[in-house]
Amino acid sequence: MIGAMVFYILKRLLLMIPTIFGILLISFVIIQFVPGGPVEKMIAQLQGHDTSATARFSGGGAGDVAGPGGAGTSAGAGSSYRGAQGLDPEFIKDLEKMYGFDKPAHERFVLMVGNYLTFNLGESYYRDVDVFSLILEKMPVSISLGFWTLLIIYTISIPLGIRKAVKDGSAFDVWTSAVIFIGYSIPSFVLGVLLIVLFAGGVWDFFPLRGLTSDNWEELSLTGKILDYLWHLVLPITAMVIGGFAVKTMLTKNSFMDEIGKHYVLTARAKGLEENRVLYGHVFRNAMLIVIAGFPAAFVAIFFTGNMLIEIIFSLDGMGQLGYKSIVDRDYPVVLGNLYIFSLIGLVVHLVRDLVYVWVDPRIDFTSQKH
Numbered sequence: 001m002i003g004a005m006v007f008y009i010l011k012r013l014l015l016m017i018p019t020i021f022g023i024l025l026i027s028f029v030i031i032q033f034v035p036g037g038p039v040e041k042m043i044a045q046l047q048g049h050d051t052s053a054t055a056r057f058s059g060g061g062a063g064d065v066a067g068p069g070g071a072g073t074s075a076g077a078g079s080s081y082r083g084a085q086g087l088d089p090e091f092i093k094d095l096e097k098m099y100g101f102d103k104p105a106h107e108r109f110v111l112m113v114g115n116y117l118t119f120n121l122g123e124s125y126y127r128d129v130d131v132f133s134l135i136l137e138k139m140p141v142s143i144s145l146g147f148w149t150l151l152i153i154y155t156i157s158i159p160l161g162i163r164k165a166v167k168d169g170s171a172f173d174v175w176t177s178a179v180i181f182i183g184y185s186i187p188s189f190v191l192g193v194l195l196i197v198l199f200a201g202g203v204w205d206f207f208p209l210r211g212l213t214s215d216n217w218e219e220l221s222l223t224g225k226i227l228d229y230l231w232h233l234v235l236p237i238t239a240m241v242i243g244g245f246a247v248k249t250m251l252t253k254n255s256f257m258d259e260i261g262k263h264y265v266l267t268a269r270a271k272g273l274e275e276n277r278v279l280y281g282h283v284f285r286n287a288m289l290i291v292i293a294g295f296p297a298a299f300v301a302i303f304f305t306g307n308m309l310i311e312i313i314f315s316l317d318g319m320g321q322l323g324y325k326s327i328v329d330r331d332y333p334v335v336l337g338n339l340y341i342f343s344l345i346g347l348v349v350h351l352v353r354d355l356v357y358v359w360v361d362p363r364i365d366f367t368s369q370k371h
Helices: 002-032 038-047 051-056 089-098 105-116 131-166 171-185 188-199 222-242 245-260 263-270 275-293 295-313 319-328 332-360
Strands: none
Touching: 002 105, 002 332, 131 171, 131 222, 131 245, 131 275, 131 295, 131 319, 131 332, 171 245, 188 222, 188 295, 222 295, 245 275, 263 275, 275 332, 295 319, 295 332, 319 332
């Protein structure tokens, strides 16, 4: 069994390589056709006499932007970039070299993949920091939101789902279903705005409006720091949890109800076993497989998609906001670096899910896996 498990893990790890390669290839190809890249953005800033843009360009061509009378030293009419008319073609080439566009696309892709193997994700176009360090800097915020959200959702949804399955059709089942679906119908970002209006200065001023820590956080004691951190988490976590546990609760309920109606449960009850032993000794193991199967999707949704709007609304500087800003700014190294890290984490989580399957139900045989 252990040998089969090790073989299965190695096989899944090897399969991650072509998967990651395919994701990066498709993303890289799509980016080549996206208008308004970094070169065009820099040209637009320079043509608009944006001094900050000129300062960022250290390739030596900034001084050639304007000649006598404010015109470029040559027309640059052959350039494929919008707004490049009037700029020196040599200056455009310097811009391309600065952003790495002086090489053919296939060479840039091969170089990028080679660097990614050593987690060299390149440097941000607009920040003086490498992408991997930037992701590590933003990750604690997203991990905080995702960890507490998932923990609370599963802590609520599994016991509630089991209770609803046992009390199916009762008043408890009916009113909890009503509450669940009302919460599910409210988008998390709408609820986030509502919570801010009500509890962060609009009507009442109970909670902070932004960030995960107060300005005087460094001066607080250890207990004070923990309480301050949790205090800042209340509103964003509430916004994400309210609509998040509906699916898990109903999935748990339906899974338990399906198992409760099977013959082995009826046999166990006929033998006089206690109800808790029937539920948690027999039904739980089988019913939880479906719930566990949904964990990777929930993990990815909470950490990488559900976080983005919440981070923006509550001014939380995490990976969701980083990804959004990098797409808007066409900061391609950050976009692709984020995608690479997200994909790796997602694939690893899927592998962990399969291993948890075996922990929950040892009857699962890895030797029978076909993927």
